Amino acid sequence: MSTNAYALTDSWTMTRRELAHWARQPVQVVVNLIFPVMLLLMFGYLIGGGRGVQGSYIDYLLPGMLALTMAFGLEGTMIAVTQDLNKGVIDRFRSMPMANGAVLVGRSVADMLQSALALLVLMGVGYALGWRADGGPGAFLGALGLLLLFRFAMLWIGIHLALVAGKPELVQAVQILVWPIGFLSNALALPGAMPGWLGKVVEWNPMSHTATAARDLFGGTGTEHVVPAIVWPLALLAVFFPLAVRRFARLSR
Amino acid sequence: MADTAITVEDARKTYGTKPALEGLDLQVTRGTVHAVLGPNGAGKTTLVRILSTLLRPDGGRVEVAGHDVVRQAYEVRLRIGLLGQHAALDEELGGQQNLEMFGRLYHLGARHARVRAGELLERFGLADTGRKPVKQYSGGMRRRLDLAASLITDPEVLFLDEPTTGLDPRGRAEVWSAVRSLVGGGTTVLLTTQYLEEADQLADRISVVDAGRVIADGTADALKALTGGDRIDVVLRDAGQLGAAVALLPIAKDDISVDPDRRLLSAPVTDRMAALSGVVHALEKAGIEAEDVALRRPTLDEVFLHLTGDDRRVKEAA
Numbered sequence: 001m002s003t004n005a006y007a008l009t010d011s012w013t014m015t016r017r018e019l020a021h022w023a024r025q026p027v028q029v030v031v032n033l034i035f036p037v038m039l040l041l042m043f044g045y046l047i048g049g050g051r052g053v054q055g056s057y058i059d060y061l062l063p064g065m066l067a068l069t070m071a072f073g074l075e076g077t078m079i080a081v082t083q084d085l086n087k088g089v090i091d092r093f094r095s096m097p098m099a100n101g102a103v104l105v106g107r108s109v110a111d112m113l114q115s116a117l118a119l120l121v122l123m124g125v126g127y128a129l130g131w132r133a134d135g136g137p138g139a140f141l142g143a144l145g146l147l148l149l150f151r152f153a154m155l156w157i158g159i160h161l162a163l164v165a166g167k168p169e170l171v172q173a174v175q176i177l178v179w180p181i182g183f184l185s186n187a188l189a190l191p192g193a194m195p196g197w198l199g200k201v202v203e204w205n206p207m208s209h210t211a212t213a214a215r216d217l218f219g220g221t222g223t224e225h226v227v228p229a230i231v232w233p234l235a236l237l238a239v240f241f242p243l244a245v246r247r248f249a250r251l252s253r
Numbered sequence: 254m255a256d257t258a259i260t261v262e263d264a265r266k267t268y269g270t271k272p273a274l275e276g277l278d279l280q281v282t283r284g285t286v287h288a289v290l291g292p293n294g295a296g297k298t299t300l301v302r303i304l305s306t307l308l309r310p311d312g313g314r315v316e317v318a319g320h321d322v323v324r325q326a327y328e329v330r331l332r333i334g335l336l337g338q339h340a341a342l343d344e345e346l347g348g349q350q351n352l353e354m355f356g357r358l359y360h361l362g363a364r365h366a367r368v369r370a371g372e373l374l375e376r377f378g379l380a381d382t383g384r385k386p387v388k389q390y391s392g393g394m395r396r397r398l399d400l401a402a403s404l405i406t407d408p409e410v411l412f413l414d415e416p417t418t419g420l421d422p423r424g425r426a427e428v429w430s431a432v433r434s435l436v437g438g439g440t441t442v443l444l445t446t447q448y449l450e451e452a453d454q455l456a457d458r459i460s461v462v463d464a465g466r467v468i469a470d471g472t473a474d475a476l477k478a479l480t481g482g483d484r485i486d487v488v489l490r491d492a493g494q495l496g497a498a499v500a501l502l503p504i505a506k507d508d509i510s511v512d513p514d515r516r517l518l519s520a521p522v523t524d525r526m527a528a529l530s531g532v533v534h535a536l537e538k539a540g541i542e543a544e545d546v547a548l549r550r551p552t553l554d555e556v557f558l559h560l561t562g563d564d565r566r567v568k569e570a571a
Contacts, residue, residue, distance in 0.1 A: 006360055013357045021345050024386060092341035092402065095305045097330040098358040252309050 007099040014106025022110075032076070032114065033121045036069040040122060043188055044129065062126040063143070063218055064187030067211035069118050070151035071182045075175050077111050077158030082171050085162065094251065104248060108155055115151045119144065135220030143217035146229045150210040153233035153240070160244035163251075187211050206232035258283040258410050258441035259304065264313035266299050266465075273299040274310070275465035281458075286432070286442040288456035290449065292557065296465040297445035298338060301414040304443065305335045318409045334403030334411040338418065340395045341402070342387045348374055348398050349383035352405065359406050373401040377431065393424030400431055411435065413444035417451060429454060449556055461560055469560050476556060483550055485522050485532060490542040492516040501539055503531040522548070 022029050044061055084090050084103070093103055123131075133140050161174055184198070185207040191199035202208055206228075213229035216222040259281035266274040274296045281287040289297050302308035304317055306326040315322045318332040335341065342351050349370050356366025374380045377397040387395060396416065403411060413432065417425040432455055435442065446452050452459045453473045461469040461476065469476060477483075485504065489495060492513045499509055504520040511518045522528035525548050536543050551559075 009360070010358060013354060017343065017346070017354055020350055024345050087344065088337050088339040088341035089343050090341075091307055091337050092335065092355065093358070094307055095330060095333065095335045096355070096358050097327055097360075102358075252307060 007102065007105075010099040010102035011105035011109070014102045015109040016106075018106055018110030029114075033118055036065060036072075036118055036122050037125050039068070040065045040125060040129075056130065058126060058129050058131045059219060060215065061188065062122070062129075062131045063215040064185070064211045065126075066119055066122055066147050066214060067150065067185070067207050068182050068187045069122060070115060070147050070210070071154055071185075071207050072178060073111060073115050073118075073151050074154040074158040074161075075171075075178055076114070077107065077155050078162045078165075078171055078174060080111075081107060081159050081162035082166065082168055085166055086168065100249065101245065104159060104244070107159065108152075111155050112148065112151065116148065119147060133218040135217050139217040139220060142226070143214040146210055146213050146217070146226065149230065149233045150207070153206075153236040156237055156240040156244050160240045160247060163244060163247040181205070182207065185211060206236070256283045257281065258285075258318060259287075259443060260314065260316040261300070261304075262314040264300070264303060264315055265311045266296075266303065266308065267311055273465055274303075274313075276313070277462070277466055279460055279467060281441060281443055283441050284436075284439050285457040286436055286444065286455050288452035288459045289443065289445040289462055290447070290452045290459050290556075291445075291462035292447060295462045297462060298414055299465075300462075301335075301337070301412050301443070301445060305333055305412050306330055331406075332409040334406070334408035336396075336400050336403045336411070336413045336416055338414045340387070340399045342395065342399055344388040345386055347384045347386055348379050348390075348401075351387060351398065352402060355402050356405050361405070369405060373404065374398075377401045391424070392420050393427050396420060396424060396428055397431065400428070404435070407438070408440065410441045410443070413442065415445055415447065418447070425451075449550070453550070461556065463557070463561055477551060479556075479559070483522050483525055483548055484519050484555075485528050486517060486519045486545070486547050486549060487532060487536075487543055488545040489516045489518075490544055494541050497539070498536070498541055502535050504528065516544070 040062070043065070044058060084107075090103070094100075133143075135143075162171070165171065165174070184202055185205045186202055187207065191202040191208070194202060209225050209228040209232055213223070213225035216225060257280055259279060261277055261279040264274050264277045264279075266272075277296065277300060279287075279289075279300075289300060291297055299308065303310050303315055303322060306322050306329050309323055317329045320328040320332070322329050343354070346354070352370035352373055353366045356369050357363065359366075361369060371380070371383075374383045377400065379394060379398055379401070382390065382394065387398065390398065400413075400416075416428050416432070420428065429451075432442065432444070442455075444451075444455065456473065459471065459473055459476055460467045469479065471479070487498065487502070489498060495511055495513060495516065495518055499506070499511065499518060502520075504522065506520075509518060509520045529546065529548055532546055533543075536546075
């Protein structure tokens with residue numbers, strides 16, 4: 001009997017563990033959902049105005065905030081994996097006859113659920129502020145799919161970084177770096193309104209493709225960014241998924 | 254061999270350039286308690302991590318419950334329980350939730366996992382606190398829950414890595430009595446410790462490790478005999494009388510240590526009670542005033558200094 005026979009049940013058990021954490025800490029769950037809403041309000045009303053944006057800023061900003069929230073999910077994943085690694089419980093899991101990858105699968109499912117929830121909450125608040133998706137149900141679901149695909153790529157980058165860094169101190173370094181990378185995108189403002197070199201960086205940022213593709217799909221205004229918004233996350237996954245799995249298997253070295 | 258639960262031959266492990274195990278050998282008989290005794294950094298935790306499949310050895314042969322820890326890790330994991338130095342529990346979840354989760358991961362099935370969790374909480378006196386998150390548990394409770402988690406499947410071999418380090422005397426007594434209650438069930442236990450007393454209390458056999466090797470191996474009595482056994486400490490009121498006391502006391506004269514600053518003389522004894530009454534009478538008769546006369550077991554320091562004082566060859570004390 002190999003461990004693979006139990007891959008599904010073990011993954012489900014580990015997912016239940018994460019959901020049990022939510023049930024134990026409802027305040028934490030709510031805070032995590034409110035944070036992107038605060039950012040949305042802050043950029044929408046306090047600081048924003050949207051450099052170079054024509055038409056309704058909320059229609060521009062909201063898809064950007066959705067993409068930004070997916071990018072910031074990397075931090076949450078990394079913190080959770082680092083905490084697990086630095087507590088003894090991971091040793092018990094690894095000394096048990098369970099499917100090796102189940103710990104990571106449980107993490108993935110829980111984080112994806114949390115992100116889907118965050119998208120729903122943000123869209124609800126956006127709707128109240130006047131954001132409308134006019135592109136039709138197919139395009140709407142397509143946009144959600146692209147955002148979650150991007151989140152999935154961030155998830156595995158987060159797992160890999162946590163396994164490589166392993167220490168809470170290094171998580172802080174990554175947390176600080178995620179911000180400029182998140183904001184060096186077209187989430188909040190058009191690259192055309194930025195200095196030339198900065199605009200280039202922003203256009204190249206994979207997150208910009210996801211944000212633009214979602215914006216176009218929600219608004220029914222085009223699909224030319226859909227392909228890069230699929231290819232970029234898949235390329236990131238092709239690199240970081242095997243790296244993370246290998247790193248996890250090598251914890252015993 | 255059918256009656257050997259753990260076989261370690263020439264196990265080696267190096268972290269970067271820092272050697273942790275340098276050819277460690279160990280045999281543990283099925284159904285016995287075996288203590289691995291040594292100071293910090295001797296390689297105890299590395300040994301336990303290798304035995305419990307958490308770490309691969311760089312070289313050597315390591316078998317647990319008849320299976321190779323590298324090539325047959327899954328078979329080994331089916332048969333072992335692990336109590337590590339740090340609580341291997343989910344701090345956010347309650348005791349019942351923890352044990353149920355581990356039970357499911359041992360593939361007991363949902364219902365059986367729940368029943369088993371309840372049984373173990375009851376057995377370790379944690380039934381009342383099963384719903385509280387583990388982070389609110391005391392050190393002793395945490396260790397008991399951790400031990401319960403190691404016993405979900407009645408393992409053939411149980412590893413305890415410094416099970417009482419950091420516990421207060423009461424927590425220590427709780428863990429000791431839990432370990433004793435296991436032994437009757439036929440479980441093989443390997444425990445590491447820094448305390449000679451703990452090894453003495455719990456173990457059938459003791460291996461003393463230092464710098465990644467076993468430097469002595471035998472029963473507690475054999476090891477203590479090797480060190481010179483029990484000692485008697487006499488503290489005098491007047492340091493000037495130490496010389497006179499050494500001359501007249503009925504004690505072996507070859508291994509006496511004298512510390513004038515503490516007005517202390519210390520000597521090995523064979524018959525504890527005869528030595529005690531002999532010394533007290535002799536002091537009274539000679540009119541030498543003593544502040545304290547006490548029998549004590551050799552400390553780990555003394556066992557250690559004695560064992561490493563030689564040329565570090567492995568001694569057979571059996």
